[in-house]
Amino acid sequence: MKATRGIGSVFMSIAIAALLSAGCADETDRGANNAERTSPDAVTLRMVHWFGTEAGPVVSEINERFHREYPNISVEVEYAPVDQYQSIIRSRFVAGGAPDLLGVFPGKWQEPFAEAGFLMDLSGSDWADRLKPDARNTMTTGGKLYAMPVNRNAIGVLYDKGFFERTGLDIPRTWNEFLSLCETIKRKGRVPIALGLKDQWVTQIIPYAMAPSAIYRDHPDFDARMYAGKASFSDSPWRAMLEDYARLEKNGYFNEGFLGTTYDQMxxxxATGKAAMMVMGNWSLGPILLTNPNAEIGMFPLPYGDADKPYWVSSGVSIGIGVSRTTPYPEEAKKYLAFWSRPEVNTLFLEGTKSFSVYRDVNPALDPALAEIEPAIRAGTYPFLDQNWPPGMQDKLFQVLQNWMAGGGKYSVGKALSELDKTFEETKTNHDWVP
Incomplete structure (x- = not known):
């Protein structure tokens, strides 16, 4: 879902080292037993991905463990900002410099890459049969599996649990209660909702949290109807969603200067108590605790939409790793994915990044915030919206929402929605997005 230049990676490394201490001896022994089965020729696998410093330290640890087991194989990772990743990876394929391994966004994004023959078919991998069905499906195109899903994330409201308890604040159960909560927090002198739209990808998060309850809970076929030309952004709950998004700003519930505030700053x-809440994914839990190890963070679903039904949560596979079909090291790349799929390695990643499992046989210890929102996830979810949209649609959403929030009334909601409709229509059957 995202990657950033995070904060305090050394603390993450210390935490991961603690997790590794019990298993390092076994990994060393396994590496000694398997070293004789590897090629004596040194191989470097190059990977380009968007999972940044939130995942970077634990990825480094996994790569080190992999290298201990396969001493002739090294892995070099290049991180790209998530809102630039799509253009970067396209240009690599055009220039003939595709990496051996690459980040693959779940859902529709991978279709043109798979159809163009850029991605290796991984359907026969041993780990594929262990995946939960929805995780496997989101990485499948034309009946073939083109990437290994790594984890599952969810979007909700992260909140300062200690502040809520000290001031007697309750978790809101309706949208009106949420607005009243924001007003109460504002009166107490704290920013109700931290927001940083300088990083464009953040613009989408609040609408993503709204849409499952506002649209997909009652109309799960909405995207299919969009593709068929029978539904639109303009004539849908998207209008109310954008208006309510802007109303939060008008009421003063965001921090001042949010258009110039970065994700790291929010x-x-x-983490430091300047804001009481943040609508964001669980991937932020690690960076928050790196900034303030004593922070007590909870997570609840955004209560948007009709209150007489359970609120749905935006949740889905967040990270995928694929293999370039033209890599000169296909067997080494497959070994790398197989290593990632091991229960103990995948558990290390999930606990290090505080995320949910995609495997039937991997059950990590859940962070308290994850445990708090898990009942809402069981009640109902819809994937991150871009996973079912045409490739390129998400980039347009970034631009439109940033213009909308910066417009000061000059950029109308009607103009914003019509631009989204136009782009959806242009991209839904156009695979020229992939060179």
Whole structure:
């Protein structure tokens, strides 16, 4: 879902080292037993991905463990900002410099890459049969599996649990209660909701949290109807969603200067007590605790939409790793994915990044915030919206929402929605997005 230049990676490394201490001896022994089965020729696998410093330290640890087991194989990772990743990876394929391994967004994004023959078919991998069905499906195109899903994330409201308890604040159960909560927090002198739209990808998060309850809970076929030309952004709950998004700003519930605030800064605001809440994914839990190890963070679903039904949560596979079909090291790349799929390695990643499992046989210890929102996830979810949209649609959403929030009334909701409709229509059957 995202990657950033995070905060305090050394603390993450210390935490991961503690997790590794019990298993390092076994990994060393396994590496000694398997070294003789590897090729004596040194191989370097190059990977380009968007999972940044939230995942970077634990990825480094996994790569080190992999290298201990396969001493002739090294892995070099290049991180790209999530809102630039799509253009970067396209240009690599055009220039003939595709990496051996690459980040693959779940859902529709991978279709043109698979159809163009850029991705290796991984359907026969041993780990594939262990995946939960929805995780496997989101990485499948034309009946073939083109990437290994790594984890599952969810979007909700991260909140300062200690502040809520000290001031007697309750978890809101309706949208009106949420607005009243924001007003109460504002009166107490704290920023109700931290927001940083300088990083464009953040613009989508609040609408993503709204849409499952506002649209997909009652109309799960909405996207299919969009593709068929029978539904639109303009004539849907998207109008009310954008208006309510802007109303939060008008009421003063965001921090001042949110258009110039970065994601890292909004994380710091919640971690240090300057803000009480943040609508964001669980991937932010690690950076928050790196900034303030004593922070007590909870997570509840955004209560948007009709209150007489359970609220749905935006949740889905977040990270995928694929293999370039033209890599000169296909067997080494497959070994790398197989290593990632091992229960003990995948558990290390999930606990290090505080995320949910995609495997039937991997059950990590859940962070308290994850445990708090898990009942809402069981009640109903819809994937991150871009996973079912045409490739390129998400980039347009970034631009439109940033213009909308910066418009000061000059950029109408009607103009914003019509631009989204136009782009959806242009991209839904156009695979020229992939060169």
């Amino acid at each position: 994380v710091q605001m919640l």
